[in-house]
Amino acid sequence: MEQDILLQMVGISKSFPGVKALDNVSLNVHGGTVHALMGENGAGKSTLMKCLFGIYGKDSGHIYLEGKEIDFKSSREALDNGVAMVHQELNQALKRSVMDNIWLGRYPTVMGGLAVNEKKMYKDTMAVFEELDIKVDPYRIMSTMPVSQRQMVEIAKAVSYNSKVIVFDEPTSSLTEEEVEHLFKIINMLRDRGVGIIYISHKMAEIKRISDYITVMRDGQWIATERAADLEMNDIIRLMVGRELTNQFPPKTNVPGDVYLKVDGLTGMYNQLRDVSFYARRGEILGLAGLDSSGRTETLESIFGIRTRKEGIISLNDQPCFNRSAGESIKNGFALLTEERRATGIFGVLDIKANTVISSLKRHLRFGLYLSEKTQREDTQHYIDAMHTKTPSQETKIRSLSGGNQQKVIIGRWLLTEPEVLLLDEPTRGIDVGAKYEIYQLILDLAHKGKTVIMVSSEMPELLGVCDRIVVMSGGRVAGEVDARNTTQEEIMTLAAKYV
Ligand SMILES: Nc1ncnc2c1ncn2[C@@H]1O[C@H](COP(=O)(O)OP(=O)(O)OP(=O)(O)O)[C@@H](O)[C@H]1O
Ligand SMILES: [Mg+2]
Structure with a gap:
């Protein structure tokens, strides 16, 4: 169910040497909705989300979560305050176990903080996995798992923070079709709970299926925000590239030989x-x-x-x-x-x-x-x-x-x-x-x-x-x-x- 505006980003700008990555971008995300963020490679989607998540400091603009201004200085702070992000490039501790990766930096402890409470960590991990129907051994070492399973661990980690806002930055690029269905189930469950979800992907079919709103960016600027139901695939493409794309494929002129x-x-x-x-x-x-x-x-x-x-x-x-x-x-x-x-x-x-x-x-x-x-x-x-x-x-x-x-x-x-x-x-x-x-x-x-x-x-x-x-x-x-x-x-x- 769509709720009030949960996250508000207003007039965000961010420059890197030689690049104006974000130029006065605004974005409103309602609780209980999936908001797709679309745009060509380099449009600024990941950068906008990294400004939210405390990885980059914004040059100007304001961010409000439930009406309160926030300005996270680290991803740790973002996570502790209800904002999680599944990254485009996985950045995990590969030599460590699945549960280490999930609880890193917030291990449950015993003896007044002197030792890690492994039993509890295992139990908590299993609880999250069961809730999300993920079948992975918490003791398994990350490097021994295929990328798609590592991605699922990352998703479980984001959910385990009980976040109000979760950002998925191209989460499906290494998932199998079955895993994509699984992820969509998880996303729908989170949406029903009132979580605000920001979803970045280049796969049009996915976007049409999962999103309630679509915001399009181009060259670091906000271009449009519409209800997903009101946009056809061609509209999205036109907004993204700024012109009509007439041909999807170049003419086939090659002639196979021997x-x-x-x-x-x-x-x-x-x-x-x-x-x-x-x-x-x-x-x-x-x-x-x-x-x-x-x-x-x-x-x-x-x-x-x-x-x-x-x-x-x-x-x-x-x-x-x-x-x-x-x-x-x-x-x-x-x-x-x-x-x-x-x-x-x-x-x-x-x-x-x-x-x-x-x-x-x-x-x-x-x-x-x-x-x-x-x-x-x-x-x-x-x-x-x-x-x-x-x-x-x-x-x-x-x-x-x-x-x-x-x-x-x-x-x-x-x-x-x-x-x-x-x-x-x-x-x-x-x-x-x-x-x-x-x-x-x-x-x-x-x-x-x-x-x-x-x-x-x-x-x-x-x-x-x-x-x-x-x-x-x-x-x-x-x-x-x-x-x-x-x-x-x-x-x-x-x-x-x-x-x-
Ligand atoms: N750490 C950085 N240092 C310098 N430039 C950066 C940095 N991060 C991003 N940029 C630049 O900012 C612009 C926006 O990049 P961003 O990663 O946000 O694009 P994107 O929309 O996520 O694209 P993609 O679909 O390819 O992931 C790009 O021109 C990129 O080169
Ligand atoms: Mg990106």
Whole structure:
């Protein structure tokens, strides 16, 4: 039930060196509602929330919680006063247990504070997990869990503070479909309790489903706030990018040539993959479709040699190539853009340029002696321009870019290696609607040059719009293959359910 205004942010401004990240932004959130915050990569969504949560100090403006002015100086203070945030980038103590992570900094103690009361901590953790229906062992060490489960722990932590306002900053980017449903249940429960929820996501379908209000930001400014029911998808996109987006996909002009890559009888160590076989041509974009845990990511990882194969032959031009490790695969002309690129691919303290060229330094070597500064700059600028990466300069440290813009830099890094076979795992995850087009264009450009691209995506329209052929996986096996030009979402869904 919608209640009065719970959180009021008025005229918030915030600058970083060279960037006006927020310019006089206001936001009202009612209790018992989900308020979506939308905008292109770098629009200022995370920054606005970090100003609320005490991570950044705002330059000007006022924030009121239940009518009382607040100005948190730390996230600790925010949490203690009823504001919690699930971050876009997870920042957890990976070597410690699940319950340590939840109670860090507020351990229940015994003997007048001399020792941690582990029994109580366990009981309290279980109580939260039961309430939220989360099935995770409180003693488990964080680093041994998949990212999606770590994300659920983070969500449990936010709820455990009994917060009045909870911010979810792209919470679903690493969740499976089932986990997303679970999260939505939790969010609906919180809404029923009167919590004010701020929800950031680039996934339109999610936004339409979960939100009551939508606020759109652009270039650090407030653009509009409307009831979600009153906005169509196209309205949201137009408000976000500031113009009509006529084409979602660039015209497909690549012409696939001879068969180049063959994958034959790929079988995993633990039966996650069984007898997976397919081929891909030069100049072709091959899609891998399927439900979560159908083996798509495992297939890419097995081809790239970072997952052990029990059986299976990979060949290029009918010559077997063993790809026993990432190093060997790279030598054989393969590159892999992983799903978890933010966790695994970013050198935070290095600048944009270093992060872009780090995997293709050979291109810049002159006489085997020194690295050409000029070509490094040119290549870096090429990808900044091509994807409209929002950054003050090439020398900006990558960690100060917005989440989506960090992704663009990493995508540029792998495109720059000009691999013969490019493996892409969910390439547009976390990327705003406008910038997706530019990434599709870059993928097409590679196909034009005769490169082979294999792309995993959970977004069916994206597979249909970009690929030539689509191999559909189900339960670790190949369920079928379709021509992307004359197939339907229904046909693909039917195949995807074949061995489930
Ligand atoms: N710590 C920082 N130092 C310097 N600049 C920053 C910092 N944090 C954010 N910015 C800049 O502020 C702007 C807004 O970034 P923000 O992270 O709020 O974007 P966002 O809307 O969350 O985008 P995304 O959808 O990509 O997550 C960007 O131009 C970003 O580079
Ligand atoms: Mg962000």
